[in-house]
Amino acid sequence: MSTRRGPGRPPGAAAPRREQLIEVTIELVGDQGYAAATLGRIAEAAGLSKASVLHHVPSVAELLAAAYEQVLASMVAEVGGAVEEAPAADRPVVYVTAMIGYFREHPRHTRVASEALVHLRLPGESRERWEPLAQLLEQARTARGLPPARELRTAALAIGGGIDAIVREQQLDPSYDSARAAELLAGVLENVVLSH
Amino acid sequence: MSTRRGPGRPPGAAAPRREQLIEVTIELVGDQGYAAATLGRIAEAAGLSKASVLHHVPSVAELLAAAYEQVLASMVAEVGGAVEEAPAADRPVVYVTAMIGYFREHPRHTRVASEALVHLRLPGESRERWEPLAQLLEQARTARGLPPARELRTAALAIGGGIDAIVREQQLDPSYDSARAAELLAGVLENVVLSH
DNA sequence: GTCTATACGCAGATAGAC
DNA sequence: GTCTATCTGCGTATAGAC
Numbered sequence: 001m002s003t004r005r006g007p008g009r010p011p012g013a014a015a016p017r018r019e020q021l022i023e024v025t026i027e028l029v030g031d032q033g034y035a036a037a038t039l040g041r042i043a044e045a046a047g048l049s050k051a052s053v054l055h056h057v058p059s060v061a062e063l064l065a066a067a068y069e070q071v072l073a074s075m076v077a078e079v080g081g082a083v084e085e086a087p088a089a090d091r092p093v094v095y096v097t098a099m100i101g102y103f104r105e106h107p108r109h110t111r112v113a114s115e116a117l118v119h120l121r122l123p124g125e126s127r128e129r130w131e132p133l134a135q136l137l138e139q140a141r142t143a144r145g146l147p148p149a150r151e152l153r154t155a156a157l158a159i160g161g162g163i164d165a166i167v168r169e170q171q172l173d174p175s176y177d178s179a180r181a182a183e184l185l186a187g188v189l190e191n192v193v194l195s196h
Numbered sequence: 197m198s199t200r201r202g203p204g205r206p207p208g209a210a211a212p213r214r215e216q217l218i219e220v221t222i223e224l225v226g227d228q229g230y231a232a233a234t235l236g237r238i239a240e241a242a243g244l245s246k247a248s249v250l251h252h253v254p255s256v257a258e259l260l261a262a263a264y265e266q267v268l269a270s271m272v273a274e275v276g277g278a279v280e281e282a283p284a285a286d287r288p289v290v291y292v293t294a295m296i297g298y299f300r301e302h303p304r305h306t307r308v309a310s311e312a313l314v315h316l317r318l319p320g321e322s323r324e325r326w327e328p329l330a331q332l333l334e335q336a337r338t339a340r341g342l343p344p345a346r347e348l349r350t351a352a353l354a355i356g357g358g359i360d361a362i363v364r365e366q367q368l369d370p371s372y373d374s375a376r377a378a379e380l381l382a383g384v385l386e387n388v389v390l391s392h
Numbered sequence: 393g394t395c396t397a398t399a400c401g402c403a404g405a406t407a408g409a410c
Numbered sequence: 411g412t413c414t415a416t417c418t419g420c421g422t423a424t425a426g427a428c
Contacts, residue, residue, distance in 0.1 A: 060423090
């Protein structure tokens with residue numbers, strides 16, 4: 001009987017219940033913040049008992065981390081894809097607009113990502129959030145024949161902070177046009193960091 | 197007997213126990229975050245029982261709000277003072293350097309202020325955090341004989357985000373020179389928002 | 393896999409003696 | 411003003427039946 005069902009899944013397949021739990025956790029955190037993402041509320045939103053939730057997930061903390069990681073992976077995939085399609089000289093600008101665009105298209109992911117630094121115990125990774133952009137800036141400058149920048153870290157940090165602020169404003173006030181803001185920020189980047 | 201002690205204090209005087217509790221709360225939040233500022237830990241840090249703490253303060257939530265407000269008031273007093281001493285044309289630049297300088301001099305206040313938006317139920321005030329800077333920008337432009345800016349909100353938002361990022365970096369890595377970063381950010385402000 | 397029942401800890405807050 | 415003792419609620423997690 002080659003079609004009998006065993007206890008396991010085919011190697012690459014997903015665990016559907018776990019996926020569902022991650023999904024409702026993202027909705028809960030995205031809409032009401034990490035403080036609202038308790039075992040009881042997650043169970044209720046998933047239509048399960050608390051014990052059943054913990055049958056599919058080792059702990060609430062692990063589930064919260066998995067939800068955050070899924071949001072982060074989705075963001076990295078989309079932004080990273082857009083960046084790689086562009087020539088090196090334009091990548092910083094694409095990074096800015098793609099990042100702001102991503103969170104405009106995924107409002108729930110905004111809160112998941114922005115509150116994660118406060119609520120989750122994140123290893124040192126969060127401390128170097130400015131590094132990817134710094135690398136893009138440096139590579140764009142060499143692609144343009146410019147000398148290395150002296151204050152790369154501060155430049156990347158400030159641009160990243162500007163992105164965060166624009167994304168947050170779009171979340172607080174959906175009538176705020178973050179696409180236009182992204183163009184503006186990209187223009188500053190172009191004229192200040194990527195010229196002379 | 198005009199010197200007898202009654203139950204009250206002279207009108208303008210502080211309530212010393214309450215002040216002490218606010219103080220230890222700021223230390224706790226500043227060093228370990230809002231999650232660590234529980235009634236039990238506050239009591240322990242103050243050398244009191246939990247019940248005694250609540251004799252001087254109506255609730256933990258109120259104490260947390262008071263601690264945040266004290267930090268905010270202190271910051272506004274220092275930054276506001278520096279800004280008012282400067283001519284209108286220079287105020288945005290002074291705002292940036294004074295703000296970053298304040299949090300460099302008061303590391304504990306950094307975390308109290310930055311996590312407050314996530315942990316405290318703040319009324320609409322937090323939504324207009326960009327407005328003071330926007331006003332300074334507008335006034336500086338008219339003082340310089342420039343026409344009103346078109347994207348004031350985004351400019352103030354992005355600068356504010358840059359300030360936040362630099363302040364946070366100084367907190368995470370004390371060897372990071374946020375004073376130099378402030379000069380850089382102020383320079384961008386000068387050349388991008390306050391010229392032509 | 394799913395449930396009910398339960399254990400356990402910790403948070404905030406109150407009662408009442410001193 | 412200060413304390414000890416207590417209450418209540420909520421959070422995570424486990425035990426064990428179905």
